[in-house]
Amino acid sequence: MKVNYYEILGVERSASEQEIRDRFRQLARDNHPDRYRGTDKAGAEKKFQTLTEAVNVLTNPARRKQHDSEVFTAQSKSPTDFTQVAKIYTAKGVKAYKEGDLKTAYENFDMAVKHNANDAKAHHYLAVTASRMPSMMRQAVQAIEAAVKLEPMNPQFLKDAGMLSRKAGLTAKAERFLEEALKWDRDNVEIQSALAELRQSRGDAKDAGKGFGLFRKS
Numbered sequence: 001m002k003v004n005y006y007e008i009l010g011v012e013r014s015a016s017e018q019e020i021r022d023r024f025r026q027l028a029r030d031n032h033p034d035r036y037r038g039t040d041k042a043g044a045e046k047k048f049q050t051l052t053e054a055v056n057v058l059t060n061p062a063r064r065k066q067h068d069s070e071v072f073t074a075q076s077k078s079p080t081d082f083t084q085v086a087k088i089y090t091a092k093g094v095k096a097y098k099e100g101d102l103k104t105a106y107e108n109f110d111m112a113v114k115h116n117a118n119d120a121k122a123h124h125y126l127a128v129t130a131s132r133m134p135s136m137m138r139q140a141v142q143a144i145e146a147a148v149k150l151e152p153m154n155p156q157f158l159k160d161a162g163m164l165s166r167k168a169g170l171t172a173k174a175e176r177f178l179e180e181a182l183k184w185d186r187d188n189v190e191i192q193s194a195l196a197e198l199r200q201s202r203g204d205a206k207d208a209g210k211g212f213g214l215f216r217k218s
Contacts, residue, residue: 005054056151086116123147155185
């Protein structure tokens, strides 16, 4: 059965976007994995990821509409059918990716997003796969930007968007993505390190530029 994200967040179906965001912030503070002191660390991380997915879906009008259609009605079959087809392609893509068949993985993830353009995870898989193919970096950046657009508060997507943008030479965009990622996961050491390295490299480039010219000051 489809997960009811209203129940996950504990809000009414009629809740406004602001109410949903406020509720998420409250739950995020209480359920962040870094604050968890129990033995089931993986379970805590999975719960936090579910909360993040819930707020990203319910604050996106198109994805919220699709979610409501799948959870509350059985009248319109087409969206659900396309969603299921996309899931099949995604599963095939994951299998191919794990087997090292990047070309097949890319083709399946591409078909997944074509059948369900609101599937943020499929866009993310597409981006990660394309980033490993030398001639597909532009497609990788486009795919990760699509994932971030669908889930703008997902720190994993934002982090990967920053990494891929930097790899593509888009340093200013990379810095913006990493800064945004840090807003939603302030204690993430990987994001902190990536942002610090990016700023350091930009600073070094600026300092190197100061040495050009015949009449620079010594």
